[in-house]
Amino acid sequence: MDSDDDFNSSQASGDDFLDDQDSDLGLEDDSDFDMDQDDVGFESQDKDMGPRKQAYEVDFKVFDPQQIQGSQDRQIDEVSSILGQPPEATAILLRHLRWNKERLIDRYMDNQEEILESAGLGETAANNPPKISKVAGFVCDICCEDDPSLDTFAMKCGHRFCVECYRQYLYTKIKEEGEAARIRCPGDGCNRIVDSKSLDLLVAEELRDRYHELLTRTYVDDKDNLRWCPAPNCVYAVECGVKNKDLMQIVPTVHCECSHDFCFGCSLNDHQPAPCALVKMWLKKCEDDSETANWISANTKECPKCNSTIEKNGGCNHMTCRKCRHEFCWMCMGVWSEHGTSWYNCNRFEEKSGSEARDAQAKSRMSLERYLHYYNRYANHEQSAKLDKDIYLKTEKKMQQLQNTTGMSWIEVQYLDTASQALQQCRQTLKWTYAFAYYLARNNLTEIFEDNQKDLEMAVENLSEMFEKPVDQLQGLKVDMMDKTSYCTKRRVILLNDTAENLKLGNWEFNVKFS
Amino acid sequence: MSAGAKKRIMKEYGECMAETPAGMKINFDEQNMTKWEVLMDGPDGSVYAGGHFKLEIIFPNEYPFKPPVVSFRTKIYHPNVSNDDKGSMCLGLLRPDEWKPPNKVVAVLRLIQSLMVEPNIDDAIEPSIANEYKENRKEFEKNAKDWVKRYAK
Ligand SMILES: [Zn+2]
Ligand SMILES: [Zn+2]
Ligand SMILES: [Zn+2]
Ligand SMILES: [Zn+2]
Ligand SMILES: [Zn+2]
Ligand SMILES: [Zn+2]
Numbered sequence: 316m317d318s319d320d321d322f323n324s325s326q327a328s329g330d331d332f333l334d335d336q337d338s339d340l341g342l343e344d345d346s347d348f349d350m351d352q353d354d355v356g357f358e359s360q361d362k363d364m365g366p367r368k369q370a371y372e373v374d375f376k377v378f379d380p381q382q383i384q385g386s387q388d389r390q391i392d393e394v395s396s397i398l399g400q401p402p403e404a405t406a407i408l409l410r411h412l413r414w415n416k417e418r419l420i421d422r423y424m425d426n427q428e429e430i431l432e433s434a435g436l437g438e439t440a441a442n443n444p445p446k447i448s449k450v451a452g453f454v455c456d457i458c459c460e461d462d463p464s465l466d467t468f469a470m471k472c473g474h475r476f477c478v479e480c481y482r483q484y485l486y487t488k489i490k491e492e493g494e495a496a497r498i499r500c501p502g503d504g505c506n507r508i509v510d511s512k513s514l515d516l517l518v519a520e521e522l523r524d525r526y527h528e529l530l531t532r533t534y535v536d537d538k539d540n541l542r543w544c545p546a547p548n549c550v551y552a553v554e555c556g557v558k559n560k561d562l563m564q565i566v567p568t569v570h571c572e573c574s575h576d577f578c579f580g581c582s583l584n585d586h587q588p589a590p591c592a593l594v595k596m597w598l599k600k601c602e603d604d605s606e607t608a609n610w611i612s613a614n615t616k617e618c619p620k621c622n623s624t625i626e627k628n629g630g631c632n633h634m635t636c637r638k639c640r641h642e643f644c645w646m647c648m649g650v651w652s653e654h655g656t657s658w659y660n661c662n663r664f665e666e667k668s669g670s671e672a673r674d675a676q677a678k679s680r681m682s683l684e685r686y687l688h689y690y691n692r693y694a695n696h697e698q699s700a701k702l703d704k705d706i707y708l709k710t711e712k713k714m715q716q717l718q719n720t721t722g723m724s725w726i727e728v729q730y731l732d733t734a735s736q737a738l739q740q741c742r743q744t745l746k747w748t749y750a751f752a753y754y755l756a757r758n759n760l761t762e763i764f765e766d767n768q769k770d771l772e773m774a775v776e777n778l779s780e781m782f783e784k785p786v787d788q789l790q791g792l793k794v795d796m797m798d799k800t801s802y803c804t805k806r807r808v809i810l811l812n813d814t815a816e817n818l819k820l821g822n823w824e825f826n827v828k829f830s
Numbered sequence: 831m832s833a834g835a836k837k838r839i840m841k842e843y844g845e846c847m848a849e850t851p852a853g854m855k856i857n858f859d860e861q862n863m864t865k866w867e868v869l870m871d872g873p874d875g876s877v878y879a880g881g882h883f884k885l886e887i888i889f890p891n892e893y894p895f896k897p898p899v900v901s902f903r904t905k906i907y908h909p910n911v912s913n914d915d916k917g918s919m920c921l922g923l924l925r926p927d928e929w930k931p932p933n934k935v936v937a938v939l940r941l942i943q944s945l946m947v948e949p950n951i952d953d954a955i956e957p958s959i960a961n962e963y964k965e966n967r968k969e970f971e972k973n974a975k976d977w978v979k980r981y982a983k
Contacts, residue, residue, distance in 0.1 A: 456931075456932040457838070457894055457931040457932055458834040458835075458837065458838055459834075459837055459838055459841045460834070460837075476931075476932075479834075480834075480931065483895055484895055484931055486895075487892055487895040487896065491892075492926060492927070499930075501930055501931050501932065502930065502932065503930050503932045503933060504930070505930075
């Protein structure tokens with residue numbers, strides 16, 4: 316079921332990613348514990364509902380806490396009836412095998428006693444519900460109390476402690492260590508898992524909620540096809556069929572209901588087109604080399620012509636010196652007028668000829684220069700995205716003032732918001748194209764990639780520039796701005812489709828090995 | 831700290847007094863019973879033989895639901911003891927996920943003694959010392975003995 320064929324075929328039909336895996340939240344059609352449509356509280360971003368999926372997009376589904384709890388309960392019920400075990404025991408067994416129900420059923424059929432034993436259930440837990448009792452001559456090995464009126468508790472393993480100590484132990488595990496599914500018996504060396512019935516008996520109401528919350532969390536944590544949205548305080552989980560082994564061929568960006576875009580493979584913010592392993596290596600490199608590169612991202616530079624200090628306060632790279640009116644590119648410090656022509660090469664790093672780099676020192680200088688070229692542009696887009704956003708917020712405020720004085724309706728400024736969001740998204744993509752390019756070994760595909768990168772970059776700069784126009788001119792530029800916005804989005808799709816398709820086919824060659 | 835925890839520590843102290851493991855001495859202050867000072871001799875036959883090590887055992891408020899915290903107050907060259915002014919240890923029983931409330935301090939003391947005879951290389955807090963122990967035992971022994979002479983006499 317994990318064969319590579321399954322993966323490759325997904326190119327033809329995106330559904331295959333999900334067909335070959337155990338989709339426990341009910342994405343599969345033939346499932347007999349399918350989720351009721353009524354249960355789905357919101358529209359999923361399913362391919363059936365939106366336009367045709369792009370090559371860089373993956374199928375995924377977002378779930379809220381009730382849906383997660385519901386599918387967990389359904390699965391427990393189903394397996395419970397197959398195994399003939401009560402739901403409590405089934406839940407422990409499922410958690411014990413990290414919610415792999417096939418493996419559980421196989422192992423259970425194979426050797427029932429062994430699996431029960433290893434899950435801490437010993438002989439059938441169906442009879443004899445757990446109970447609190449007083450025992451003559453008992454001494455608690457934790458608190459050393461020996462009062463005969465002491466309430467005591469023990470599971471099947473017989474490790475008996477006073478109820479107070481048992482409670483305190485569970486409290487420490489749940490409240491302070493965040494454990495839930497695999498709390499072991501407090502007995503020295505005992506690996507028996509404290510089952511949920513025992514927990515319900517011993518644990519206070521307020522802690523029980525926390526316990527069930529933690530159990531639900533482990534359900535998502537344990538499943539390879541589920542992931543929590545990493546946005547702070549977000550309660551949604553996302554289901555996606557992309558597996559770890561696929562991550563060199565696909566970059567699975569998903570979109571949470573809370574509007575956060577993140578990578579299903581590594582939970583970092585969306586980093587298309589760069590694969591997770593490349594991202595990891597790049598971030599490590601940037602961290603290691605942060606001192607060398609720091610001066611680069613500084614917000615001020617000198618005009619290449621008159622040397623007066625110029626501060627960048629918008630996202631746009633098209634700079635005009637206030638003093639001498641010289642127009643230049645912030646990134647390469649080249650003359651801006653050359654940037655529109657076909658030989659615009661701001662994004663590409665020109666390798667120097669081999670003769671210049673014969674000695675080790677020259678080589679290391681060149682490799683630093685190469686790194687800085689890409690880092691520079693990577694950091695610049697990150698920085699510019701922030702500046703774009705700032706300027707948009709300022710613009711929005713001014714537009715609101717304008718609306719109040721001129722009586723323009725609210726909807727007429729929506730295009731600014733759309734433009735700003737497109738800008739953010741495109742800059743995020745551009746940023747990662749530079750990390751991607753840094754590790755790319757040149758082949759016949761590189762040029763197309765660099766052209767796409769350049770086209771997107773130009774589109775972005777053109778749109779970004781519009782935000783620096785005086786507010787009273789903006790309304791007149793509405794159509795132009797909307798055109799530029801949709802052009803940006805189009806260029807982004809083209810770039811991402813090209814990189815994603817070639818990544819899937821293994822056509823990119825990299826100059827390092829990713830582990 | 832709860833009365834139960836105090837009772838438990840008193841009881842453990844009593845047990846330690848009745849049957850102190852060879853080569854150690856425990857200083858106990860009833861006014862401050864959550865902090866024990868232990869003087870441990872380097873076990874015979876180990877590289878630490880002849881050294882005298884001062885250890886500190888701190889009982890957390892949640893004791894015995896959380897493990898005691900052990901640190902070497904005498905510098906020691908050892909893969910399982912942090913090579914800084916803290917001299918902390920965090921392995922086996924001393925880890926919250928390994929520790930069980932019925933476990934006793936005396937078991938911790940025995941663990942430390944056995945680690946001085948044979949370090950746990952797979953769970954080292956000082957990877958470079960662990961590596962030296964594995965790859966260059968002579969150098970390790972030389973360093974460890976050197977530190978005994980310098981700090982533990
Ligand atoms: Zn007790
Ligand atoms: Zn037990
Ligand atoms: Zn979210
Ligand atoms: Zn990723
Ligand atoms: Zn100038
Ligand atoms: Zn440029």
